[in-house]
Amino acid sequence: MKRVEVKDNYEELSRYAARFVAKKIITNDEVVLGLPTGETPAKAYDFLVEYHQEDLLDFSHVTTFNLDEYFPIKKENEKSFYRYMKEELYDRVNLPDQRRHIPDGTTPRTEVERHCRDYERKISETGGIDLQVLGIGENGHIGFNEPGTELDTETNLVRLNRETVKEKFEGLSDPPAHAITMGIKTIMQSDEILLLASGKRKAEAVERTLRGPVTRDCPASVLQLHPNVTYIVDKEAGAKIIKE
Ligand code: GLP
Numbered sequence: 001m002k003r004v005e006v007k008d009n010y011e012e013l014s015r016y017a018a019r020f021v022a023k024k025i026i027t028n029d030e031v032v033l034g035l036p037t038g039e040t041p042a043k044a045y046d047f048l049v050e051y052h053q054e055d056l057l058d059f060s061h062v063t064t065f066n067l068d069e070y071f072p073i074k075k076e077n078e079k080s081f082y083r084y085m086k087e088e089l090y091d092r093v094n095l096p097d098q099r100r101h102i103p104d105g106t107t108p109r110t111e112v113e114r115h116c117r118d119y120e121r122k123i124s125e126t127g128g129i130d131l132q133v134l135g136i137g138e139n140g141h142i143g144f145n146e147p148g149t150e151l152d153t154e155t156n157l158v159r160l161n162r163e164t165v166k167e168k169f170e171g172l173s174d175p176p177a178h179a180i181t182m183g184i185k186t187i188m189q190s191d192e193i194l195l196l197a198s199g200k201r202k203a204e205a206v207e208r209t210l211r212g213p214v215t216r217d218c219p220a221s222v223l224q225l226h227p228n229v230t231y232i233v234d235k236e237a238g239a240k241i242i243k244e
Contacts, residue, residue: 063126067182
């Protein structure tokens with residue numbers, strides 16, 4: 001089933017996304033969530049934290065797997081996705097340490113392959129991801145699966161596109177050249193997917209994802225082959241799919 005929800009603005013998109021996730025947490029005692037980082041999901045995390053503070057949402061039975069992490073990167077680096085998750089979610093809700101997972105950007109280079117295999121194994125051992133939440137890059141990337149990525153990839157070490165590094169590390173010295181990311185196959189194996197896109201710089205990627213051909217040039221277009229995806233976009237991100 002494919003649903004497209006167009007919301008008036010970022011606030012409404014975030015509220016809807018948070019409710020979508022909250023419902024899964026409330027209705028599934030052993031829920032396994034795949035989680036994104038980035039600017040887009042930040043407000044949805046705020047709403048989830050609010051529900052928790054209002055005693056509406058209990059994270060003690062939730063398991064999470066993050067999509068990706070830069071490599072190499074120290075946990076305390078202000079750009080690390082670990083630090084993002086700690087500040088946005090881990091420190092603010094009762095999600096047990098042993099239930100939260102994120103690729104480790106401090107893994108020794110020689111151990112990375114094994115780390116990636118372990119990450120996949122841990123996902124399988126939980127029974128798989130029930131709901132994978134995704135953002136989208138301007139070039140249509142999901143996780144750090146850049147254009148051209150093979151469809152059968154599992155969690156792996158990837159080289160970042162120069163534009164992606166520039167976009168994320170503008171002005172900072174010594175940016176990481178790589179990332180560890182769930183692969184397209186890992187993402188497609190999730191039972192259900194929720195993709196969030198906000199702002200006009202995402203409008204073209206949203207159009208290519210929903211209307212374009214399924215192509216490795218736009219990794220998110222592959223979601224057209226997944227049977228259970230909800231796209232939540234605000235009016236700006238949805239501009240090219242609304243009018244005509
Ligand atoms: C990064 C992440 C993606 C994310 C994308 C968009 O590259 N690896 O998972 O979806 O950027 O980020 P933002 O929401 O900040 O635009």
